[in-house]
Amino acid sequence: MTFDLILGHDRQIEILRRALDADRLAHAYLFAGPDGVGKRLVALALARAIFCVAGVGCGDCAACRKVDHSNHPDLHFLEPDGNSIKIEQIRTLQRELNFKPLEASCKIGLIDHAEALTPGAANALLKTLEEPPGSALLILLSAQPHRLLETIRSRCQPLHFARHPQERIQEVLEQKLGLAETDAHVLASLSDGSFKKALGKDRDLYLERRRELLKTLTGLSSGSILPVLEFAETLAAEKTDLPDILEIFQAFYRDVLLALNNCDKDSLVNLDLLEKIHRVSQRENMSTVLRKLEALAGARKHLERNVNRQLAMEVLLLKLAA
Ligand SMILES: [Zn+2]
Structure with a gap:
């Protein structure tokens, strides 16, 4: 992924590009912004x-390809082990x-x-932030x-990443993926400002499966x-997709x-289900x-606390069916 292919975040990319050109990158950056908006891509x-x-x-x-395949010896990834x-x-x-960088001019964490x-x-x-080793660059995402x-925040140069406006996501879906206007609208509305959600694996969930789930x-x-x-x-068996499914119901x-x-009908999400x-x-x-919306919000909170999913769904659906 090159800078030019990233959708949005023009200002943040410009800041980084200029710092890079002037050889004035900070030792540490904090990329702050909601999940899925593209911090990691940048x-x-x-x-x-x-x-x-x-x-x-x-x-x-070769260097670019190694970064893309997450096997560049000077690029070190760290993410939570468990929680x-x-x-x-x-x-x-x-x-x-x-250590000295193996192939590049510096190491990146x-x-x-x-x-x-x-x-x-x-x-x-x-x-490490107080005394950066050599020319190492640290990028924190959160x-x-x-x-x-x-004390950590103050030692990193902050870059803020905002959610993408819904209209921008809809435009990209229509133009780049050739989606019909209604589908693009539904997808953009449910993606919560995240291109990752709108373009990724959730697409089928938000379009075809959404219609089936709502029918049931x-x-x-x-x-x-x-x-x-x-x-x-059925719902309780949906381990990873369940929060998104409840969002669809909401x-x-x-x-x-x-x-x-x-x-006005333009303020609706499910434009394809008007009837x-x-x-x-x-x-x-x-x-x-x-009351149904409250029950849904309550169920989502319960699920975050790892309750018995089957039981939580039974209680929820009994309320929704009433
Ligand atoms: Zn290259």
């Missing part, structure tokens, strides 16, 4: 630009950074989810920079319990709420829909 593009034989991150030379980044991991990184540093690890990292020690959901009734339990079992009931208030939204809005009222 960090890798920077690594390529620094290591590249042609000096631009050409994408064709946290531990002090031993920082010590290993420090040892690596203290990339620390993803830096907010997960344990206090011990953070203090160890602080030493969606929750406020959780980092102030709106077909449930509190009078027949078996389909409710079966659907709960977006649907928000649409129903908007329909009940006769809002379903209309049908459901006729059997609901403001307070029943709000």
Whole structure:
């Protein structure tokens, strides 16, 4: 990925490009911004630009290709081991950074989810930030920079990455992927400002599967319990996609709420399901829909706390079917 191929973040890239051209890169950067907006892509593009034989991150030379394949000997990745980044991991990184670079002019350490540093690890990292070994460059990525020690933040040059506006994502989906306007609208609305979500594996979930899931959901009734339990079992088996599925349900009931208030249809997410939204809005009222949205928000919180998924889904669906 070269700088030119990255969608958005023009200002951040310009800052890095200028620093690179003037040979004035900071010793440490903190890329702060929500997950999925492209912090890591920009960090890798920077690594390529620094290591590249042609000096631009050409994408064709051996150095660029090694960065792309995550096997450049001078690029060191660090990410949480389980829930946290531990002090031993920082010590290993420090040892690596203290060696002379093998192929490039400097070594780069990339620390993803830096907010997960344990206090011990953070203090160890602080030493490296105070006295950077040789010409090493550290790039910290974090969606929750406020959780980092102030002393760490103050020693890194911050670069903030914002979510992409929905219209921009929709435009790219239509122009680059040739998606129909309605599909692009749905996908852009559900991607939460993240190109990674809009362009990645979630595409099928947000388009085809969303329609199926909502069909099953709106077909449930509190009078027949078996389909409710079966659907709960299906959902509970969705380990990684479940939060996104609940988000899809939330977006649907928000649409129903908007329909009940006769809002303009452009403010809806599910533009391809207008008839379903209309049908459901006729059997609901403001307070029943709000209760469903509350139940969904509650279920998402419960899931974050690793509760019994099957049980959580049964409780949720019984409320949604009522
Ligand atoms: Zn290159």
